[in-house]
Structures are given as C-alpha cells and as structure tokens.
Amino acid sequence: MGTSLLCFVLAAALRLNHAVIQAINYLLYPLQLALLWPFFCGGRILFAEDHSVLTPDLLTALRHSTGQTLNSLGQANCHALTLWLLVAGLSFPLLYLVSRFWMGRLAVPKARISAVSPLSTADSSTAIQRGPMLDMTE
Numbered sequence: 001m002g003t004s005l006l007c008f009v010l011a012a013a014l015r016l017n018h019a020v021i022q023a024i025n026y027l028l029y030p031l032q033l034a035l036l037w038p039f040f041c042g043g044r045i046l047f048a049e050d051h052s053v054l055t056p057d058l059l060t061a062l063r064h065s066t067g068q069t070l071n072s073l074g075q076a077n078c079h080a081l082t083l084w085l086l087v088a089g090l091s092f093p094l095l096y097l098v099s100r101f102w103m104g105r106l107a108v109p110k111a112r113i114s115a116v117s118p119l120s121t122a123d124s125s126t127a128i129q130r131g132p133m134l135d136m137t138e
Contacts, residue, residue, distance in 0.1 A: 003032070036080075043079030046086075052076075 003025055011021040040054055053069075053076040055061075061069045 003029075039080040039083050040076055043076065043081075043083045046083050047079045049076075049079070 004022065007021045007025045008018065010016070011018045037054075041052070043049075044052055053072045058069070
C-alpha cells in the first residue's frame with residue numbers, strides 16, 4: 001500500500017502514466033522482498049548491533065515480551081531504512097548519469113523528427129498558400 005500510494009503521488013506530480021508506474025512497482029515487488037534481509041543485516045552491521053532481531057524464535061519473543069520485541073523490530077527497521085537512504089543517495093547520481101547517457105543515445109534527433117512529421121510547419125504553410133484543391137465556385 002505504501003509504495004503504491006507513493007507511486008501514485010509521484011506520477012501525479014510528475015504527470016507520468018499511472019498504469020505504467022504501478023506496473024513497474026508491481027514488477028519490482030519481488031526485488032523489494034529479496035532486499036529486505038540484506039538491508040536488515042547491513043543496518044545491523046552499520047550500527048554495530050551485536051545480535052539480529054530477525055531470528056527463528058521471533059514469534060516466541062513476541063508472545064513473551066511484545067513491547068520490547070516491537071521496539072527492537074522498529075529499531076532494526078530504522079537501521080535498515082538508514083542504510084537504504086545511504087545506498088539510494090549514493091547510487092542516484094550514478095543511475096542518473098547512466099540513464100541520461102542511454103536516453104540520449106536512444107533519442108531521435110530533432111531534424112529527423114521534423115522531416116518525418118506529417119504536420120511540419122513547412123507543409124502546413126504551403127498547404128495554406130495553395131488554397132483549396134478543388135474550386136467549387138464555378
């Protein structure tokens with residue numbers, strides 16, 4: 001729900017196609033799940049935590065001390081989010097430059113677009129100067 005809402009807001013703000021943005025979001029969902037564990041472990045290492053909260057006996061810990069376990073899970077989530085912000089912040093400039101390079105190579109030059117366009121300005125001005133093709137006034 002959170003990523004869908006975020007994608008909707010960003011698509012609306014940037015005037016992007018909502019269906020395409022949501023499709024990409026859903027296609028990347030398995031990647032999000034696959035990266036949960038590495039970011040939780042990396043956040044634990046980043047903040048020098050001595051033990052992992054995500055253990056097989058997590059459900060048992062939730063039954064015996066719910067508040068403390070939820071506090072530990074929230075702290076682990078904050079650590080993982082901090083690591084994600086660092087990784088995203090450092091990788092964004094690189095991803096931007098790479099995507100800009102490839103989009104520039106895939107772009108059609110402006111001269112080619114105007115030559116191919118059926119409604120270029122040269123065609124429309126000559127059509128106006130020629131007048132009607134068939135004169136029905138006679």
